[in-house]
Amino acid sequence: MSSSQSTKAAAPHGSATTVVDVEQAEAALVEHYPRLVRLAYLVLPPGLGRNRRVLSAHALVQRALPRGRATAPAVPDQRRPTGRGTDPGYAYVRCQVLRAALDAGLPLRRAAWPKRAQLPPLLPQVWGLRLFPRSGGADELALDQRLAALSGPARAAYVLRGLERLTDDEVRRVLDTIGVDTEGPEGTEADAIDAALADVGAAADGRSTAALLESPEFDPCSLQARPTDLMRRRQHLKAAGVAAVAALVCGALLGMPGDGWGPDGAAAPPYAKNPAAEAALDPGRLTKAAPTAWKQSARTDFSVWPARGELTDDRPLLRRALAVWARPGKSVQVSATPGTASGAPPGPAQLLFAGPVDGARVVLLYDGMRVVRYAEPREGTGGAALDFARVDGADAADAGAVVVGRADGNVRYLTAPWVRTAAVRDLLKPGGEAAALRRTAAGVTDPFASPALARECRSWNALQLRDHSGAARLTTDLGELTPAHLTAGRPDAPREAAAKDWSRTACSLTAARSHGVRAVNTWAYARQDLPDGSGSAAWVCTRAETWRGGGERVLAQFVAPGARAGAVAAKAEGGAACGVRQPSVLAGVLWKSPAGSWYLLAGGSKDVSSVSVAGGERGSGNTLAVRSEQGARPRVTGHLRNGTKVRTLR
Template sequence: MPQLRRASIIPRSRSATDQAETALLEQYTGLVRLAYLTLPAAFTRHRRVLLAHSAVQRALPGRRAAVVPAPRVPDGGVDPASDALRVRILRTALSVAHRPAGWPAALPPPRVLLPRLPVVWGLRLFPRSGGAEELALVRALSGASAAARGAFVLRHVDGLDADRAAALLAAAGVPRAEAAVQESVGLDAEAGPAAAALLRSQEFDACSVQTRPTDLPRRARRTRAALAAGAVAVVAAAALLAPDSAPSEEAAGGDVPVRTAFGAGDLTRAEPGAWADTSRVDFTAWPARGDRTGDTVLLDRALAAWAVPSDSVRVTRTSDTAADPPARAPQLLFAGDVDDRAVVLLSDGERLARYTAPDGDDRAGLALARVDDADVTTAAAVVLNRGDGSARYLAAPWITDASTRDLLRPDAPGRPLDVSDDGVTDAVPVAPADGCARRPVLQLRSSPRIVEDHAFLLADLGGLSPVHLTYTPLPGHGTPPPRQPREATGSQALLAWARTACRLQPWRGGAVRAVNAWDFAEQRLPQDAGRAVWSCVRASTWRGPGDVALLLRTPDAATEPAHLVGRARATAACSRFGQHVVADTRWRAPDGRWYLLAAGSRAVTRIEASGAVTGSRTGRTLAVRAPERGAVRVAARLDTGERLPEVAPGRP
């Protein structure tokens, strides 16, 4: 990025302050939109609306002027007052998601206390809902970083070029501003040429909002609770002074339910047919099912276990899943007996909570998992119970057909799976914790009322919700650019996953949302040993970052797991933000000689090797004689001239 002169662009004068105030009032809607979209996507829309207005209203300069990039030339068409306001707003919005120095990485960032105004009591504010295009953009933005969302707005709404947007982000404290701008460019494919129009729609306008009352019964309870708080404090103090006093250990799991902020009567329930009449096909469209949805005692115990879990409740959660109680009344998805044990499934819009009642000597259980961006596939099933090498699932109401198949046997047809009227499946075998004798998966089909001819695969990796498996075929094999992952139900996808399935084991229990197997290159092996296929398998987590495994499928082992040639953690490689890849490995030819093999994705034009092996070749593949051991560094050149290092230089 060109070097820009940095200076204080708002003098400490009354005229400059008036100029900034005028700019704020004239551009108020756009500035609020910038703050609203930059704020963490995990916040509720009500909270983001208030924080966005607060960030804009506190953006007027005080005694300390903001230091932001100055225009390249005095008459360069840049409004200094507007730029200074944008920097302050971005800095405030970005700071909300930051952890203070020394804050534990395992804990969510603390809430930043912004000025108290504006304050809204008794109402919830949220922008009006948009159409399908706006919803797709919302999902794309929620998966991007806050800085990238800010850059996206600066480019498409404020009309700034990439250099100017990066300069403003850097002035707001973004450490890698250019990378954030490049990430925002990757969002352009989701919005297309209508990005600016979509961002100006009502879905993203935090100044034109709808209002709804807050939870009226909960407000009444909180008022009564506040009046009783003093008496409770006195009783608690007296209990602490009593020598024989002890807390009850059976409150959340035994026969005495705990009083919490929510009771069974507060639970929300979706209408049975809501899934067919909404553009948001996820857990919010699940109706309450099961034969114990009216059992208030059971539901109160489940809510108590989530709100205040005692020692008698075994709590498990996936990584980066908050364990705090729900902030609003949860939605009831299921309550019933599964294998002679009561199970309650709840959702607060961002997490699933599965409560399992105690059984004999076994304690009650509470399992929590993130599902904050679920869709028609990732919200298609939930594990209700596991045991004896099998599991029962609760299928989404839009699932019309279910079967099981073994990924290791791609030619074997799927076996029909019985599903009860309440959506509970028969017991399904699960993959063993060790070995790779079988890899059973669910094959489900969505109702034509929401999408035609849509079948997909889900694999149980030990989480509360199964993992969506997809496949991206080799370029030039009937795949028009841009390449998009497709469902892994076709013959070509099943053959690829038969060699890939055994490499899923390291991701068990890792809060994985989806796994895509991308065949990015095909290579003719030396000595006419056939053709090999290079694959990048990416496991995307609910949190956002993903891990990749680089695999090589050789023809001499058609039924064996693919060779693992590299791994990388927390990387954008092999995603829509990392569409270029090059990898390498040693390979032993049939006559015993060793070769260095390397291959790159579609945009690679040249591959170079250095170190123990020196060589280069124009094209997307490289095969040169090499010693069995010795450090080798491989890099590629893209059609843009950019140098691309290998994804996993450390080897598996």
């Protein structure tokens, strides 16, 4: 859209705060984790000791995510290489970290429950070691002593001014947001904050305060380790051993027949033998498709994928993967797409892949309904992950690839055995060439940037797969194990999409992330000549279908002439609009012409015979353009050729 044009799908709004969702806050936390931990470490009270401050700083940052949508102050920062910018996610997480660090310095009171930050962190925990940052020079020591003499709010103000490079007014805004009174009467905390801000400009032997605050002396992510008190630890271990023996003896006595706490009634013991369960956990019972099964089979889905990878014969690895699938421990990170069960396998599963991927050992399994990904570090089994994705009813278009690894914003796929070539194509550059993607002998692709966690839509990579018949399909990563299949055209007769079909609507795919999406179709359902001779605009509908058959997401977009991206005019969830059962769709937007006039524009699919505005004009055909006013919210309705009334998408 040109600079003289604008569209509105909702009333304008603006305030000093910005709405932040969990994904945005998580992205900011992960990207700026070392800086946030340093900030927490500097603000925490020095009386905790260096080891406790290190663990508490990491714990405070890791607990800073919101439970749902939250608001953040629009406070600029200097973290970007050029210029000042505003990151609502980072601003929110920074406020949460500061608030918790100040709470940690509050004294405990008998009449009140302690706050979570005042207690030692449950996680992370390090047993048998003391961790502390590297020691600095005399300047760092002097600065540490200076910070120790300040109160908690004054220390926070000092660090925000020196480390975050905020102005004095911005520092006060942040402190006001977390509940610190920066404008109290004389002699209160406000004076201490003012004194701390004035002290930041001082330099120590030619080194600025900012340089000192960024030194390794105050970096809780670059640590040294020393043992704890070895004699005391030995005594504690002996006491724990005696307690464990006593607990076992008491448990055996209480579990004996009679009036005790033993199993009762028809309940089976926790580890009662079950033939079906034992078969599902036996790596020797895993099924493996023949390498050429997909060539003779009438089905083209995951059931004909052969077992590939370097570790398909590693029975201990396969046994761990099956055991974690059946009974994941508390340390295992389990995720499942919406509508996907995460229970144990009903019987022996099929092995799809087992091999090393990006510093991890990965196993892919299939049980007829789900694809399951198990990943563990190459050294040890700590930090294992288990991911589930529903794939029942998959066909060749849905079973073309599965995610085997994600690292540093990139993604790797295991491609189907019938895939001949793989390439990456940027949907926002339809005229560009697709970049060929190399694959290993097992079918694992090279990594490429994934749009699933991108914070800005400057590009949108799609995986282009060409099978043995020569057909090419576009899929894209939406943050799940299986990529979403991209199609184009009428919902009742979709075709394989080309990059040009998604060039101006690809950014709308962000609304379908992590919702169990199977396929997304885009359909340019109408074209409209704009008033004032401004050219021709397009109305586009995108519909995301899910594996579970519910929760579909539909967007109607208005694409003005010359615009790089469409403007969302209406959206709905769970309806049949713009789908096979109800291809009819109608939407409207307020649009400002280059001449400065406001219009209400409406566009419907071709089966819409007339469009009308409540209390206003009615026109024949599937489009309408009438004069309007900025901020107006008129109600638009339409009628099909058979007389059925159609409302705008909602």
